[in-house]
Amino acid sequence: MVAELISGLEYSKKVLTDVGIHIAETRKSHPNFNSVLAIVQVGNRSDSNVYVGAKIKKAKEIGAEGRLIKLPSSITQGDLEREIKALNLDNEIDGIIIQLPLDCNNNIDADHVIDMIDPLKDVDGLTRMNAGRLMRGELQRTIFPCTPFGCLYLVQQATGDKNYVAGKEVVVLGRSKIVGAPAAQLFLWHHATVTICHSKTKNIKEKCLQADILIVAIGKKHFVKGDWIKPGAVVIDCGINVDEPTEEGKKSKLHGDVDFEAAKEVAGFITPVPGGVGPMTVAMLIRNTFEQAKRRRLHHEFDE
Amino acid sequence: MVAELISGLEYSKKVLTDVGIHIAETRKSHPNFNSVLAIVQVGNRSDSNVYVGAKIKKAKEIGAEGRLIKLPSSITQGDLEREIKALNLDNEIDGIIIQLPLDCNNNIDADHVIDMIDPLKDVDGLTRMNAGRLMRGELQRTIFPCTPFGCLYLVQQATGDKNYVAGKEVVVLGRSKIVGAPAAQLFLWHHATVTICHSKTKNIKEKCLQADILIVAIGKKHFVKGDWIKPGAVVIDCGINVDEPTEEGKKSKLHGDVDFEAAKEVAGFITPVPGGVGPMTVAMLIRNTFEQAKRRRLHHEFDE
Ligand SMILES: NC(=O)C1=CN([C@@H]2O[C@H](COP(=O)(O)OP(=O)(O)OC[C@H]3O[C@@H](n4cnc5c(N)ncnc54)[C@H](OP(=O)(O)O)[C@@H]3O)[C@@H](O)[C@H]2O)C=CC1
């Protein structure tokens, strides 16, 4: 083993503890201050129940709050939109997320519903308005999507250098709205030279070999091989691929998009799966909610 | 000379003629159909006067219309915003652009004013809403920024292949809101593997040498040298660098960001300056206005 392991589990605890301290600090001068995340869940998927439960628990642990708005799977687009509008107007709510995928009997345009979230209460950075700001490098005016933000934070913390990204070659595998596309933008505006690869990319191994920092988000178990990694590179693996258990009573196993065992012999730093990017996403969600709460409740530096 | 010259002058005429034919066609079934571009000019810069004049003239030539809204340089942000709001509501107006740079005595947040343009009347693709849609690959719902759109069109036309971009390596030099950043997105969503370079990029020559298609938009005369070009590459030079005349009575001379004389010996296709990307920008503006007119007046495929 050459690479230093980046423990997202540990770093996520640090982020959450820090937010907790800041909330407590803020309450000294603003006793009624709160940081409330509204989680809109449609239907009753068991995996969604687990994720939602984890978010609410983490928020509570640090003195913030998560509120579940659980809606029946029979809900219509119009009614779901009305729920979002009500949350936008609710002065007690600081952040709104829609738990995906929706478990709904009706055809719902989830992008459209997400886009109705007030950009000031958007904590996933998934509204088009905030995506547009990110694309244009207006970092002070937007909110960073949670998973890419977690990736950036891990690179900065692991290397011990807030400006590590600047001037580096970053290769992003994947261009989804949630991970790949915003990750590319976030690293670009932290001044990396960024290359974006996807399913139409031809020489993906060569591209990976150029990366000082490799961000992988494609959803294919062990897709990136050990000999695709530039020696010393920082490898951030967002992939969550589930091996269903073959025997009853056994737990399902999680795998990343990177062949971890081979890659860790070459990389300088590497995130494991599980315990890498995954826990960072929840931590950044709670941190983003706190940022929006400060902006909205205390008019902290946000010149909308 | 190895490279085939890409005449933006010729292609821009083709685009404009096509739009003219389409407008005439549309009027057969919708006699009152029009395609009206409102150009908001603050102050009286002489270069702006020239550009505005050219846009209105080109629009008129093909049976569309350009209207100048010329505002005094004493205008305030509030009054400028009210002008935009009025144009948003004016049923006769299909497209709105703000001629930059503003010539104004007051401090005006131009980005904010641009962002007030109704995304349905945005024909520069510069509102954050449309920038966000482009970043997420929602090509049917957005409008392409004119200069990047011109670049894409030139590549497709010169190579004779609408899908030429897919799977190619595209390197974009520059990440401005107007050219570099949206060009990277536009080529990405036409399925290129895209690398974005800027002033913090370290090995820019090496990056350029990997490009099947090189898009240059940095504003530095002859920055890209002949030996930075991959043999056979398509080179699109957006740069407009003005050599002021040294003698009175002489005309100022325009130069691109690419050392054209050297690059044309290596490239497969190359745009000249002037007569390359420049004229395409105006043509795409008039084309975009027509697209928005169809969407708004005839409810053509735009599911907002
Ligand atoms: N850690 C966390 O908290 C989170 C983890 N994830 C995980 O990250 C992974 C990616 O998620 P997400 O972005 O939502 O996935 P999507 O399926 O939305 O996107 C996958 C992307 O990978 C690209 N891709 C697919 N196959 C290949 C290939 N063979 N070569 C190159 N590129 C390819 C696709 O390209 P194209 O665009 O051409 O189709 C697409 O851009 C998943 O494993 C997911 O579970 C996601 C969100 C949060």
Ligand SMILES: NC(=O)C1=CN([C@@H]2O[C@H](COP(=O)(O)OP(=O)(O)OC[C@H]3O[C@@H](n4cnc5c(N)ncnc54)[C@H](OP(=O)(O)O)[C@@H]3O)[C@@H](O)[C@H]2O)C=CC1
């Ligand atoms: N044909 C047409 O119709 C149009 C032409 N243009 C022309 O295109 C050119 C670019 O315009 P615009 O995008 O508005 O310019 P900007 O000045 O807004 O952006 C320039 C970009 O180039 C980058 N850059 C500057 N110097 C270097 C360098 N030495 N190496 C690498 N990158 C560098 C900058 O990087 P960083 O972000 O790090 O500062 C920045 O991203 C200009 O010549 C302009 O006149 C523009 C609009 C329309």
